[in-house]
Amino acid sequence: MPYTGCMQRMSQLFTRTLKEVSADEVAANARLLVRGGFVHKVMAGVYAYLPLGLRVLKKIEGIIREEMNALGAQELLLTALQDPAPWKKTGRWSDEAIDIWFKTQSGDVVVGLANTHEEPLTRMLTHHIASYKDLPFSAYQFQTKFRNEPRAKSGLLRAREFMMKDLYSFSRTAQEHEAFYEKAKDAYRTIFDRVGIGESTYITYASGGTFSAFSHEFQTVCEAGEDIIYIEEERRVAVNKEVASDDVLRELGLKRENLREAKAIEVGNIFSLGTRFSEPLELLYADEKGDKRPVIMGSYGIGPGRVIGTAVELRHDERGIRWPAAIAPYDAHVIMLDSKEREAEDLIARLEQEGIDALYDDRLEKQAGEKFADADLIGIPWRIVVSKRTVEKGMVEIKQRISKDSSLIEVQNVKIKMQNDNIKF
Amino acid sequence: MPYTGCMQRMSQLFTRTLKEVSADEVAANARLLVRGGFVHKVMAGVYAYLPLGLRVLKKIEGIIREEMNALGAQELLLTALQDPAPWKKTGRWSDEAIDIWFKTQSGDVVVGLANTHEEPLTRMLTHHIASYKDLPFSAYQFQTKFRNEPRAKSGLLRAREFMMKDLYSFSRTAQEHEAFYEKAKDAYRTIFDRVGIGESTYITYASGGTFSAFSHEFQTVCEAGEDIIYIEEERRVAVNKEVASDDVLRELGLKRENLREAKAIEVGNIFSLGTRFSEPLELLYADEKGDKRPVIMGSYGIGPGRVIGTAVELRHDERGIRWPAAIAPYDAHVIMLDSKEREAEDLIARLEQEGIDALYDDRLEKQAGEKFADADLIGIPWRIVVSKRTVEKGMVEIKQRISKDSSLIEVQNVKIKMQNDNIKF
Numbered sequence: 001m002p003y004t005g006c007m008q009r010m011s012q013l014f015t016r017t018l019k020e021v022s023a024d025e026v027a028a029n030a031r032l033l034v035r036g037g038f039v040h041k042v043m044a045g046v047y048a049y050l051p052l053g054l055r056v057l058k059k060i061e062g063i064i065r066e067e068m069n070a071l072g073a074q075e076l077l078l079t080a081l082q083d084p085a086p087w088k089k090t091g092r093w094s095d096e097a098i099d100i101w102f103k104t105q106s107g108d109v110v111v112g113l114a115n116t117h118e119e120p121l122t123r124m125l126t127h128h129i130a131s132y133k134d135l136p137f138s139a140y141q142f143q144t145k146f147r148n149e150p151r152a153k154s155g156l157l158r159a160r161e162f163m164m165k166d167l168y169s170f171s172r173t174a175q176e177h178e179a180f181y182e183k184a185k186d187a188y189r190t191i192f193d194r195v196g197i198g199e200s201t202y203i204t205y206a207s208g209g210t211f212s213a214f215s216h217e218f219q220t221v222c223e224a225g226e227d228i229i230y231i232e233e234e235r236r237v238a239v240n241k242e243v244a245s246d247d248v249l250r251e252l253g254l255k256r257e258n259l260r261e262a263k264a265i266e267v268g269n270i271f272s273l274g275t276r277f278s279e280p281l282e283l284l285y286a287d288e289k290g291d292k293r294p295v296i297m298g299s300y301g302i303g304p305g306r307v308i309g310t311a312v313e314l315r316h317d318e319r320g321i322r323w324p325a326a327i328a329p330y331d332a333h334v335i336m337l338d339s340k341e342r343e344a345e346d347l348i349a350r351l352e353q354e355g356i357d358a359l360y361d362d363r364l365e366k367q368a369g370e371k372f373a374d375a376d377l378i379g380i381p382w383r384i385v386v387s388k389r390t391v392e393k394g395m396v397e398i399k400q401r402i403s404k405d406s407s408l409i410e411v412q413n414v415k416i417k418m419q420n421d422n423i424k425f
Numbered sequence: 426m427p428y429t430g431c432m433q434r435m436s437q438l439f440t441r442t443l444k445e446v447s448a449d450e451v452a453a454n455a456r457l458l459v460r461g462g463f464v465h466k467v468m469a470g471v472y473a474y475l476p477l478g479l480r481v482l483k484k485i486e487g488i489i490r491e492e493m494n495a496l497g498a499q500e501l502l503l504t505a506l507q508d509p510a511p512w513k514k515t516g517r518w519s520d521e522a523i524d525i526w527f528k529t530q531s532g533d534v535v536v537g538l539a540n541t542h543e544e545p546l547t548r549m550l551t552h553h554i555a556s557y558k559d560l561p562f563s564a565y566q567f568q569t570k571f572r573n574e575p576r577a578k579s580g581l582l583r584a585r586e587f588m589m590k591d592l593y594s595f596s597r598t599a600q601e602h603e604a605f606y607e608k609a610k611d612a613y614r615t616i617f618d619r620v621g622i623g624e625s626t627y628i629t630y631a632s633g634g635t636f637s638a639f640s641h642e643f644q645t646v647c648e649a650g651e652d653i654i655y656i657e658e659e660r661r662v663a664v665n666k667e668v669a670s671d672d673v674l675r676e677l678g679l680k681r682e683n684l685r686e687a688k689a690i691e692v693g694n695i696f697s698l699g700t701r702f703s704e705p706l707e708l709l710y711a712d713e714k715g716d717k718r719p720v721i722m723g724s725y726g727i728g729p730g731r732v733i734g735t736a737v738e739l740r741h742d743e744r745g746i747r748w749p750a751a752i753a754p755y756d757a758h759v760i761m762l763d764s765k766e767r768e769a770e771d772l773i774a775r776l777e778q779e780g781i782d783a784l785y786d787d788r789l790e791k792q793a794g795e796k797f798a799d800a801d802l803i804g805i806p807w808r809i810v811v812s813k814r815t816v817e818k819g820m821v822e823i824k825q826r827i828s829k830d831s832s833l834i835e836v837q838n839v840k841i842k843m844q845n846d847n848i849k850f
Contacts, residue, residue: 049502
């Protein structure tokens, strides 16, 4: 059965675009996302997702989930409330060790709100993993993280409550871990390509902790970024300023004179954890000889909300957002001008039958100028106008958000045009 | 393109069934769900979802989402962290007013973890709703709630952290509200029918608050329930003991001698809120004459985790769970006996091609008895055995979880048999 598109009438959508944003909202991503009706700011660093924003979030989540499943990772869902016990064993319970804990009282005990999930997952797995036959495997979740960030002025780039996709790998040997780590790295590249920020995103050597020389960050070059990286354009790698000593550059085969400094946003990171968590929490497996060994772990994070903020920082102009096609809330923004005549409604119904997901501006009381301005602000890649003039010809007027050129085409050609004329930002 | 099933090999699944559950886990639902590898208990009232449990949760979520969208409700996602301001305005911030708050420190201020979302949603909508033209509408979310329950010994029936579907309606008049309320009531009936607990679930008159005589609870009759209801079987309605005075029974046209007392689990509730929240939070709309009026609200909740717990309480025997088909983690539990011969693997690949989602017990090291016991514990509605004996005939042996009778059939008839022989518990 052919897919029938979803057509959301703006007269029914309960959100509206806003002219004003509170002055304390300084980040471009947050200002545009609030004005467009994608998110609502509850407090500093705490954002609710409105219907348009939730559609973007779910598209990103869908892309990430596909790539996680392709890795063979199994989805689960851990909890926000944290028993202190495993965190005490790894030394990460105190506010000195982790300075962004939110804690709360549950009966007589103080419990935490998870800022990450190595401890509870590692402890839980002691109930399920016993033998080398149970390994290797990987597990991931989309789960809300809480981080009591002292500064939260960057909109969706640094939130106090945010959804995170976190993947964890469990291997028997360093070699087995490395093989998965490389596959996860490739999956991350694919994800950033698919969501539309791959061209600006560099795999970046960063500090590695105790168990490996480096971790890898995925850094998207952007003026709003809080990190400084040094980019080697030819190899498409970078080094985080924090670790970019001469010794490190030599080790990586990079020459300082070939490096370009840039501000960047960390959109993902992958870590080799070694036995940092499995040893204190006793996640052990019996090898072929029956000897108990600690499991070798890795962790791999992406914040879908941060990806949204980054995409908006990269892709906007003075009029509004310019969504990458893969994560836009809808494929097309359909505008009805003049009047809701029968023929015009017929044309729009046919767009739906063609399988186009559209936000449909059917509002009678709005002027054309306001409708065009809203379309530019909301930033859906294609704009389709149906007016008396186009209806007379049995056609629609189609235009990309990023282009000034529009063309009149027949409804049955819309989908093909949208597929063939790839959006290039 | 025909749907190809998803085949999860148990040799790859990282969870295992457990022989033991800690003695402090007293509720049948939690004991079975933990033993089957559906959930993991982190603390009292705090459960993580493992891959099998997450599949059940997502199936329930999918059914609810379809029915919410059919109502025309728009999905959004509010936050856990709560600014105290709107809660102070409605008088629900203090621990005396709401005795199950979790609160935490964010910088200098105390913030809450949401136990419900009337306040933040009502406040947020003051940015989007201004005129009678913006109404009516409804919005819903699947969002984690936090309730610091003093007793949390009922497994998934009363959790401290749990996902909730909460729907809110916004109307101009009492009449408009009532019309939506009745539609929502019907949607709830449909949901409980679809998830497989409809037959035991009664719409129940309960206390209504200030703005309506009654609210409606959906109560599932079950020995594990904490509520007492009086059921009028013929009309399929019930009254919560809390409000079942003689006066109330007379008002509802019920006769005490026709009522049967039963323990029940509240799996959903719907409330008329009137202007309880819109007045203090100033969610007003201008009517046709330009007069400002408070919006009339309703709220409608279902806890998918509680639905899971209830389904398990209702549908289990001494050997394990008996999932309703619509929310089972997989359609079939495929067991390979004897050996992984080429012909057997071919038969199983053909099940996958037939579009059957299956948990596939391919474990070589396990004995037949253990495999059968695991299948009974996990409780998937259909069990399909492939053995030397069946392979010789080019067939599989199929049996319902609830039945003792098995039959040999050809692979191409499996799907039809599963569709036609409806599971009756």
